[in-house]
Amino acid sequence: MTVAIVLMGAPGAGKGTQARLLETAFGFPQISTGDILREIARQDTPLGKKVQEIQAAGLYVSDEVLAEIITERLARPDCEKGFVLDGFPRTLPQAEFLENLLEKRGATLYVLEVQVARDILIKRLTGRFTCATCGEIYNDYFRSPKTDGTCDQCGGHEFRRRDDDKAEVVERRQTVYEDQTAPLLKHFDDRRYLRSLDGTQDVSAILERIKVELGLV
Ligand SMILES: [Zn+2]
Numbered sequence: 278m279t280v281a282i283v284l285m286g287a288p289g290a291g292k293g294t295q296a297r298l299l300e301t302a303f304g305f306p307q308i309s310t311g312d313i314l315r316e317i318a319r320q321d322t323p324l325g326k327k328v329q330e331i332q333a334a335g336l337y338v339s340d341e342v343l344a345e346i347i348t349e350r351l352a353r354p355d356c357e358k359g360f361v362l363d364g365f366p367r368t369l370p371q372a373e374f375l376e377n378l379l380e381k382r383g384a385t386l387y388v389l390e391v392q393v394a395r396d397i398l399i400k401r402l403t404g405r406f407t408c409a410t411c412g413e414i415y416n417d418y419f420r421s422p423k424t425d426g427t428c429d430q431c432g433g434h435e436f437r438r439r440d441d442d443k444a445e446v447v448e449r450r451q452t453v454y455e456d457q458t459a460p461l462l463k464h465f466d467d468r469r470y471l472r473s474l475d476g477t478q479d480v481s482a483i484l485e486r487i488k489v490e491l492g493l494v
Contacts, residue, residue: 344371347378
């Protein structure tokens with residue numbers, strides 16, 4: 278039996294961390310369509326050229342091309358036990374395509390939404406800063422250096438903040454996420470695929486909860 282997991286969650290909800298945990302705990306590869314498209318665009322193949330042209334024109338890759346890519350990727354041997362999809366599906370036609378594909382393969386679909394309240398997500402992102410020397414991650418609200426202005430790890434005094442962590446950018450990305458995924462979440466909920474996880478728990482508690490939801494305990 279193949280376990281197909283679709284991970285959903287707003288920017289900052291900790292989807293990437295959960296995907297890595299699932300990979301470590303069960304050996305499920307993390308399949309990010311963004312990564313695959315970047316890889317394909319570098320290849321000198323007909324599909325590579327097609328993806329390059331679409332991206333150069335600033336357009337989104339069509340559902341048909343994504344379907345082709347996903348079908349090929351999920352047929353590889355490392356996906357036999359299970360896999361975690363990140364960034365796909367994003368639209369209802371993509372969701373329907375995926376459900377059909379999984380049905381043909383006899384795979385069981387679980388859609389896991391990592392939920393974190395909007396005000397906490399905004400603090401996670403806008404409060405984030407890193408040590409310029411060693412890359413250690415801090416947060417104004419949740420994790421300040423023990424000595425103000427000095428990195429706990431390396432003793433460095435220089436810190437960096439990302440431009441896309443500014444409050445208005447973060448707010449806009451949250452709204453875009455909510456608007457885009459609302460129909461998709463409703464669809465998965467109607468079809469009984471959706472499981473919600475409390476993304477404010479520590480990562481090991483979230484993983485335990487995922488194991489229970491998936492019947493993998
Ligand atoms: Zn440091």
